[in-house]
Amino acid sequence: MAIYNPWAFSPLPTYSQDTKAASKLPRLFDILKSKRFRLVSAATITTLLALYVFVRPIATASGWPYGPSVSRWAPSVSAVNGGDVDWSRFAYVQYVTDSAYLCNSVMLFEILHRLGSKADRLLMYPSSFKVADDTAEGRLLREAQTKYGAKLQPIKIQRRPGGISDTWSESYTKLLAFNQTQYSRVLSLDSDSTILQTMDELFLLPPCPVAMPRAYWITDSIVLSSQLVLVTPAADEFARIQNKIETATDKEFDMEIVNELYGNSALIIPHRPYNLLTGEFRHLENHTEYLGRDTETWDAHKALAEAKFLHFSDWPVPKPWINGNSVLEERKPECVGNGEELDCTQRDMWLGFYSDFARRRKTGGVVMPDTSQDNGLCLNSFDGKPLYWRRRSCTDPTCRSPNCLANLCAIDGDAGVDGSAASQNVAVTECSDGSLCRGGGNKNYCNNGSGTRIAAAVG
Numbered sequence: 001m002a003i004y005n006p007w008a009f010s011p012l013p014t015y016s017q018d019t020k021a022a023s024k025l026p027r028l029f030d031i032l033k034s035k036r037f038r039l040v041s042a043a044t045i046t047t048l049l050a051l052y053v054f055v056r057p058i059a060t061a062s063g064w065p066y067g068p069s070v071s072r073w074a075p076s077v078s079a080v081n082g083g084d085v086d087w088s089r090f091a092y093v094q095y096v097t098d099s100a101y102l103c104n105s106v107m108l109f110e111i112l113h114r115l116g117s118k119a120d121r122l123l124m125y126p127s128s129f130k131v132a133d134d135t136a137e138g139r140l141l142r143e144a145q146t147k148y149g150a151k152l153q154p155i156k157i158q159r160r161p162g163g164i165s166d167t168w169s170e171s172y173t174k175l176l177a178f179n180q181t182q183y184s185r186v187l188s189l190d191s192d193s194t195i196l197q198t199m200d201e202l203f204l205l206p207p208c209p210v211a212m213p214r215a216y217w218i219t220d221s222i223v224l225s226s227q228l229v230l231v232t233p234a235a236d237e238f239a240r241i242q243n244k245i246e247t248a249t250d251k252e253f254d255m256e257i258v259n260e261l262y263g264n265s266a267l268i269i270p271h272r273p274y275n276l277l278t279g280e281f282r283h284l285e286n287h288t289e290y291l292g293r294d295t296e297t298w299d300a301h302k303a304l305a306e307a308k309f310l311h312f313s314d315w316p317v318p319k320p321w322i323n324g325n326s327v328l329e330e331r332k333p334e335c336v337g338n339g340e341e342l343d344c345t346q347r348d349m350w351l352g353f354y355s356d357f358a359r360r361r362k363t364g365g366v367v368m369p370d371t372s373q374d375n376g377l378c379l380n381s382f383d384g385k386p387l388y389w390r391r392r393s394c395t396d397p398t399c400r401s402p403n404c405l406a407n408l409c410a411i412d413g414d415a416g417v418d419g420s421a422a423s424q425n426v427a428v429t430e431c432s433d434g435s436l437c438r439g440g441g442n443k444n445y446c447n448n449g450s451g452t453r454i455a456a457a458v459g
Contacts, residue, residue, distance in 0.1 A: 087120070087203075090119040090203040091120035091151070091180070091183045091185075092108075092117065092119055093123075093124065093186045093187065093188050094108060094109070094122070094123050094124065094189065095174050095176060095188070096129075096191075097157055097173055101191050102125060103140060104191035105123055105144070106140050106143055106148070107191075107361065109123070109150050111195040112148070112195060112198070113147075116198065119187070121148060121151065122151050122180065122183075123144050123145075123151070123153065124154075124173070125141060125155065126155065127155060127156060129154070131145070155173065157173050171253050172245050172253065172254055174229075178234070178241050179235070180231075181235060185231065185232055185233075188230075189309070190227040192311065192320070193227065193310060194309075194312075194353070194356070195308070196304075196307050196308050196310055197307075199309065202274070208232065208266070208267040209231075209262065209265070209266075210229065210230065210265075211229075211269050212224040212225060212228065212229050212258065212262070212266050212267075212269060213225050213227075213228060213268065213275040215271075216289045216292075217290075223255075224262070224268075227311050228269065228274055228275055228309055230267075240261060244257045244260065272292060272306070272307075273306045273307045274308055274309050276290070276303065276311070277310075277313040277314075278313060278350060280303070281349050282332075284346060300346050300349055310353065312354075320357040321357070321358075321361060332350060333346045333347040334347065431446035432446065
């Protein structure tokens with residue numbers, strides 16, 4: 001009896017020579033001529049065209065303007081140094097609210113020019129500054145334009161509606177970077193800084209609305225630092241920024257706004273090497289937050305050599321363009337060791353940051369010395385001509401001492417935080433009627449006739 005085997009293959013059929021000839025496969029030419037092929041081809045082409053026509057507008061309307069692809073934007077040395085990048089699409093951007101910060105911005109543009117940065121340079125300055133005028137502001141603007149290739153854009157200083165005019169509230173002006181839609185990307189840098197190496201590669205990071213480094217010195221929460229912000233300008237993003245400015249509290253400034261809007265979505269730029277503070281060299285013990293790990297030994301020379309952006313942040317030491325030699329001497333880092341083993345490396349490096357800034361400010365056409373005046377103010381000048389007045393530091397935090405200019409005392413935030421303003425040098429604007437207003441370039445009190453006169457202020 002035959003046994004059925006389901007796994008056995010049936011024997012292959014045998015064909016006669018005539019059968020093979022009759023069943024041979026059709027030729028390609030015959031397939032292309034067939035009616036079925038023509039119908040299938042027509043249906044396929046029609047479907048693809050329909051998908052292109054109907055799906056493409058939906059993708060465009062979704063508001064994702066951040067092409068091209070990620071791989072095209074990945075930063076690399078070859079991409080930065082190669083000739084396939086249209087650098088006119090990118091710009092380093094500076095915002096200016098007064099003459100002192102205008103000088104700082106010109107200094108940064110000088111560094112970018114010297115380093116051979118390829119991206120554009122955009123300078124946003126108060127529309128009250130006139131480029132053609134024979135003033136310190138006019139000469140600095142022309143220097144930025146003609147010597148360092150900066151593109152000049154007059155702006156209106158951004159302040160919170162109903163807010164006072166001071167350094168912190170005017171920092172909203174930085175957020176105008178979101179509205180510079182003539183560029184694909186802009187890199188906003190705080191001008192109280194020094195650029196150590198070109199940062200062109202940041203423009204080639206993967207597409208995103210905002211990229212920022214962490215404020216690594218804040219340890220109790222994750223906060224992004226607005227000292228360096230890479231922005232993809234867009235009208236809808238700027239509208240969000242404007243809405244936040246209009247509803248901001250008296251404790252919310254540029255850093256708080258960008259953190260609230262982008263804290264959970266921003267691309268993180270590594271703070272090492274893109275956001276080093278001078279204060280890191282003033283303390284001698286724990287550098288774990290900057291290093292990012294507790295297994296690495298701090299090396300001040302190595303940290304500075306790899307850094308690309310150095311921000312002056314040494315509270316209560318004043319900013320480097322403010323005459324604070326006594327505070328520098330008092331707050332400078334200590335040397336470590338004893339006798340012949342004494343190591344003053346960090347002290348010398350830290351003091352060098354400030355002396356280098358002062359040297360560059362007095363060379364290359366940027367000269368802005370302070371001279372004491374009989375009225376109790378310091379007069380800051382550029383190219384031998386008066387630039388603006390500055391209220392001297394007052395050791396009395398209440399500003400009630402007869403040695404203080406009482407009505408010109410700054411409020412918290414003018415030149416520091418947490419009650420620090422009285423012990424800082426604060427810019428003062430001279431009105432056309434001879435009265436004075438707190439804040440550099442501040443005409444608010446001048447315009448309403450409430451400026452302070454020195455005769456009434458002293459004592």
